[in-house]
Amino acid sequence: MTTGKEIVLGAVAYDAKVVPIWEGFRAYFGARGLAFDYVLYSNYERQVEAHLRKEIDVAWNSPLAWIESDRAAPGRARAIAMRDTDCDLTSVVIARPGITSLEDLRGKRIGVGAGDSPQATLIPLLAFAEAGLEPGRDIEVVRHDVLVGKHGDHVGGERDAVKALVAGTVDAACVIDGNRLAFTREGILPASHAVIFQTPPYDHCNFTVLGDAPIGKFQELLLAMSYTDPQVRPLLDMEGLKAWRPGRTSGYAQLERAVDRFKTIDAWLARVR
Amino acid sequence: MPQVVDLGDLALDEGAHLLIKRALAVHEQIEVRGTAPTLGVDLPAWCRARGLRINIAFLPGVYILHRGPGRWDKAERAGSADAPSAHAEARWGLAARGALVEAGAPTLDLPLADRSAVWADEAARLYAQASAAQWDPATAIPWDAPVTHPPEVEDAIVQVMTYLIENETAALLVPARFLARLHPHFREVMQLLAIQAADEARHIEVFTRRARLRRTELGLSTAGGQASLATLFDEPDFAIASFLLSVLGEGSFLSLLWFLHEHAPDACTREVARLAAQDEARHVAFGLAHLARHVDEDPTLRERLAASIERRHSALAHTAGLNEEVFDALILLAAGSWEPAALRRGHAAVVELQKDMDEGRRSRLSRLGFDAAQAAALSQLHTRNFM
Numbered sequence: 001m002t003t004g005k006e007i008v009l010g011a012v013a014y015d016a017k018v019v020p021i022w023e024g025f026r027a028y029f030g031a032r033g034l035a036f037d038y039v040l041y042s043n044y045e046r047q048v049e050a051h052l053r054k055e056i057d058v059a060w061n062s063p064l065a066w067i068e069s070d071r072a073a074p075g076r077a078r079a080i081a082m083r084d085t086d087c088d089l090t091s092v093v094i095a096r097p098g099i100t101s102l103e104d105l106r107g108k109r110i111g112v113g114a115g116d117s118p119q120a121t122l123i124p125l126l127a128f129a130e131a132g133l134e135p136g137r138d139i140e141v142v143r144h145d146v147l148v149g150k151h152g153d154h155v156g157g158e159r160d161a162v163k164a165l166v167a168g169t170v171d172a173a174c175v176i177d178g179n180r181l182a183f184t185r186e187g188i189l190p191a192s193h194a195v196i197f198q199t200p201p202y203d204h205c206n207f208t209v210l211g212d213a214p215i216g217k218f219q220e221l222l223l224a225m226s227y228t229d230p231q232v233r234p235l236l237d238m239e240g241l242k243a244w245r246p247g248r249t250s251g252y253a254q255l256e257r258a259v260d261r262f263k264t265i266d267a268w269l270a271r272v273r
Numbered sequence: 274m275p276q277v278v279d280l281g282d283l284a285l286d287e288g289a290h291l292l293i294k295r296a297l298a299v300h301e302q303i304e305v306r307g308t309a310p311t312l313g314v315d316l317p318a319w320c321r322a323r324g325l326r327i328n329i330a331f332l333p334g335v336y337i338l339h340r341g342p343g344r345w346d347k348a349e350r351a352g353s354a355d356a357p358s359a360h361a362e363a364r365w366g367l368a369a370r371g372a373l374v375e376a377g378a379p380t381l382d383l384p385l386a387d388r389s390a391v392w393a394d395e396a397a398r399l400y401a402q403a404s405a406a407q408w409d410p411a412t413a414i415p416w417d418a419p420v421t422h423p424p425e426v427e428d429a430i431v432q433v434m435t436y437l438i439e440n441e442t443a444a445l446l447v448p449a450r451f452l453a454r455l456h457p458h459f460r461e462v463m464q465l466l467a468i469q470a471a472d473e474a475r476h477i478e479v480f481t482r483r484a485r486l487r488r489t490e491l492g493l494s495t496a497g498g499q500a501s502l503a504t505l506f507d508e509p510d511f512a513i514a515s516f517l518l519s520v521l522g523e524g525s526f527l528s529l530l531w532f533l534h535e536h537a538p539d540a541c542t543r544e545v546a547r548l549a550a551q552d553e554a555r556h557v558a559f560g561l562a563h564l565a566r567h568v569d570e571d572p573t574l575r576e577r578l579a580a581s582i583e584r585r586h587s588a589l590a591h592t593a594g595l596n597e598e599v600f601d602a603l604i605l606l607a608a609g610s611w612e613p614a615a616l617r618r619g620h621a622a623v624v625e626l627q628k629d630m631d632e633g634r635r636s637r638l639s640r641l642g643f644d645a646a647q648a649a650a651l652s653q654l655h656t657r658n659f660m
Contacts, residue, residue, distance in 0.1 A: 085321050092314055178318035180311070184286035191286070195314050227324065227342035230377025242324025242342050 006035040007218045009207075010047045010056035012065075013040040014153035017238055024235040028225070034217050043149025044116075048072065049272055051210060058215055061208045062151035063118045063255050068265055069208050070249075072272050079206035079247030080219050085240055086204035087251065091124045092180055093197040094189070095172040096165060102131045102197050109140045111161035111170035116264070117152020118255050119204070120161065124174035126258035127199050135262075142170050155179065162189050172196070203251025275337060276300040280307035285315040297325070297340050305336045347376035352458060361386040361458030370458050385511055386456040389570045393563035396461035399555050403468045406555075408548055410479045418540035420487060422609055427487050429602035430542055433533070434484035435492035436599045437549075438477055440526065440660040443502040444556070445473035447518050451511050465559055472552040479545045486541065492602075497592035501658035504585050512567055512574060513581040519560025520637050521582070522660040523553050528630040529659060536607040536622055561640060568641055575642055579651055586654040630659065 007029070011022055022038040029036035039056060041047040044065035051059045052072055058080070061069060070077040099105060110128070113120025121143065125135045135141045142164065146156035158175040162183050165173040175183070177198070183189040207222070209215050225232045227242045236242060259265055278296045283289040289307065296303045305316065316336055320327040324341030352358035354371025363380040385391050420427065452466040484491055505522070508514040530553060533546035568574050600623065608619030631652050638648035 084324055088317070088321070090314070090317070176318075177314050178322055181286055181315045181318060191284075195311055198314055227344070228346040230347060230375070233344070233377055240322075 005214070006037060007058065007215060008056045009036065009038045009058050009060060010050060011038055011040055011060040012044055012047055012062070012150055012153065013042060014147060014150040021235060021238045024238070028232065028235065029218070029221055032221055034221060036218070044068070044151050045149065045268055051208070052272065054210075057209065057213045058218065059208045061206055062153065063202070063204055063206075063252055064116060064122070064151045064259070064264070066206055066208055066249075067252060067256060067259055068268065069210065071265070071269055073210050076210045078209050079249050080209055080215060081222050081244050081247050082203065082206040083239065083241035084243045084245055086206065087245060087248075088201040089119065089204055090177045090201055091119050091127075091174055091199045092177055092195045093124060093127075093172050093174055094162070094165065094180060094193050095196045096168070097192050097194075099171060100194075100196055102128060102133060104196075105172055106133055106138055107140075108171035109142050109169070110135075111142045111144060111164045111173040113143075113157030113161055113174070114145045114148050114150070114152050114154075115143050116148060116150075117157060118202075118258075119176040120152050120158045120174050122258040122262065122264060123199055123202060123254050126254055126261060127197065129261055130257075155182075159183065159188070165193060166190065200254065201251065202254045203248065206247045206249075275302045275304045277304045277306060280305065280309065280312070282308045284309035284311050285319055286311070290319065293338065297338065301340050303338050304330070305338055307334055344375060345373065348373045349376070350374070357388050357392060357459050359388050361388075361456035363456075365456075365458060367457055370460055383454060383456040385451065385454050386458070388459070389567055390511060391455060391459050391462050391563060393462070393559060393566055395562040396459075396465050396559065399559050399562075400461055400465040400468060403465065403472065403552070403555055406551065407468075407471075408475075410475060410482070413548060414479060414482075414544050415540050416482070416486070420539050420541075422538040423611070425611070426538055426605055426609060428492075429605040430537070430539075431484045431488050431490075432492035432598055432602040433606060434480045435494065436498065436596075436602075437480045438484070438491075439494055439498060440502065440522075440658075441473050441476045441480065443505055443660060444518060444523060445470050445477065447505050447508075447514055451514065454511075462563070469556050469559075472556070476549045476552065479549070483542055483545050493596065493598050495596040495598075497589075498596055498599075498658050500592045501589055501656045502660065504588055504656075505660075508581075510577075510581075512564060513578065515560045516564055516578045517581060517585060518660075519556050520564060520641070521634055521655050523560070524557050524633050524637050525630040525655070525659045527553050527557060528626060528633055532603075532622070532626045532629075533606070536609075536619075538606070538609045557637070561637060564641055578641070579643070579647065582651050582654050585656065589656055589658075 011018060018040060026036050026038065041050065044062050047059055048065050048068045050056055051069060059065065066079060093102065095105065112124065115121060125141065128135060128139055133139050144157040144160035146160065147154040158179050161173040162175060164170045166188065180189065180195065222244050225236065225244060227233055227236055276296055278292055280289045280292060293305060312334065317327055320338060326339040328337040330337055351365035351368045351372050351374050352361065352370055357370065363383060363386065364378060365374055366378050366381050368374045448466045449470045452463065452470065455463055455466065457463050505514060505518050508517065527550055530546045530550035534543050534550060537543045537546060603623045604616065604619040607622040608615040634652040634655055635648040638651055639645065643651065
């Protein structure tokens with residue numbers, strides 16, 4: 001339980017590096033007079049539920065967890081900050097040679113990431129659906145469920161989808177834009193496999209608060225972190241950003257439509273409401 | 274108009290990022306053009322990961338990039354590549370001298386960080402000389418040279434070699450301990466201490482091999498001899514340790530090695546001694562060079578050096594000094610036989626050796642600015658163990 005003015009943050013432990021990241025933030029905030037602690041969860045649903053019970057003040061949420069919070073607490077969820085690298089991402093569909101459009105994939109096998117990954121599953125499958133290729137009916141979806149509950153934060157699902165594409169067990173793979181370059185550099189994705197589709201831009205994680213949680217100082221100190229500060233830079237490098245930006249929610253429209261269309265969180269919502 | 278970077282059909286997964294980075298190093302804003310099919314996917318993602326702002330121009334395949342927050346904004350040069358700084362900062366860490374060091378690198382505990390305490394202009398030249406003068410024990414020593422001297426003279430050689438190995442072990446470990454505390458900014462000194470340790474390792478090898486040429490067991494190691502070396506080992510001050518080890522100890526050893534070169538009865542021992550003496554001369558030269566410089570910059574050092582000899586003398590007063598076995602072995606080695614006339618010659622040679630050591634010490638002390646009377650008195654207080 002939060003006590004006094006201490007700010008308690010919730011984060012999902014998708015990787016061992018999550019511990020040094022938030023320990024580093026704790027030291028950063030502590031040195032600037034803000035009592036700060038964090039709690040780690042094994043999956044986003046557990047974190048959002050704890051947030052709804054007010055066990056944490058702020059949650060470091062995936063885009064899907066943001067929508068879960070927003071729908072479970074209508075009108076109360078606010079996105080207060082996000083990474084520069086959370087803004088304007090795209091996902092791409094990479095296909096085996098000979099395939100040049102989504103339509104060419106009708107009746108084919110599509111490799112995606114974890115079932116709850118916005119970037120490698122939900123948003124790309126929405127694109128297929130909106131192009132008239134309904135998943136499960138017009139295309140066969142092959143999921144690569146690595147660390148379900150972590151909303152695709154772990155890159156393993158996308159890597160497995162690309163490996164399946166190269167091995168010929170699927171006809172196309174869906175990955176986040178930056179991972180195309182990363183997988184090419186790792187040598188697991190040959191240039192012969194072209195990008196045949198790119199989604200419109202969307203946004204990724206944010207710090208979510210519910211109601212009027214007292215997070216003014218937290219937000220102020222967060223936005224003041226400078227990449228040119230050598231004490232702060234290692235934390236930003238680990239968390240994968242150069243600067244924090246004020247939160248915005250305009251970049252979640254595609255995921256909202258995907259969640260509605262695929263009823264991704266309906267059962268969960270029914271349980272927590 | 275921003276600087277234009279034309280990538281042609283080179284993709285980001287084919288090395289195009291080098292052209293972009295090169296341009297951004299000079300220009301705040303650049304225009305990137307390219308025809309690679311994946312450029313539209315890769316370039317925005319690549320920029321996002323690096324905090325670079327990107328605008329997509331109205332023309333296809335044209336992007337405007339703005340430089341992002343700088344990792345190198347607060348970086349500083351680790352001094353100059355040409356010459357060492359007066360003080361090496363701990364935050365420079367292991368960076369090459371003159372490298373641009375990113376702020377926030379870990380600081381290392383490297384207490385020997387002042388030029389006045391460690392530096393000698395001769396270090397680079399002595400290191401180059403040492404590198405060029407490395408010799409291969411397998412081929413440089415006539416291991417098969419005939420041994421015709423009596424068995425007891427061979428025993429004397431084994432005793433002397435046993436003593437040399439023990440002393441050279443100290444001569445390896447003492448500088449090596451300082452090497453690990455020396456700021457690598459003083460690169461030439463670091464290299465010189467490293468090659469000095471390699472020299473001593475080789476000496477230990479050849480002395481051991483010579484000792485075991487005709488014998489399976491080695492000679493004696495005395496408590497007094499080890500006590501003398503322990504005082505070197507325990508000395509925490511670099512200047513004082515260099516003074517006691519290099520200037521006085523190895524200086525005395527130079528005389529001893531040349532003595533062995535001159536008097537040993539077999540070619541193998543003579544050559545082992547000659548090659549080791551050449552290396553030791555460099556060690557003495559460096560010790561003298563950096564201490565002469567140090568004394569110039571800090572005149573109080575001379576008093577501390579003198580006090581260190583006196584302190585060591587007191588600490589060793591209760592010990593026997595040079596073990597009698599080594600002393601006698603040197604006489605027999607120089608005599609080459611049990612003939613009384615030969616023993617007289619051998620004894621006279623060892624007396625002469627000690628005189629020679631004393632003269633060498635006095636000469637080196639005077640180079641550090643001690644007057645003749647001080648030098649004579651201090652030389653007399655030097656350990657009877659030679660090292």
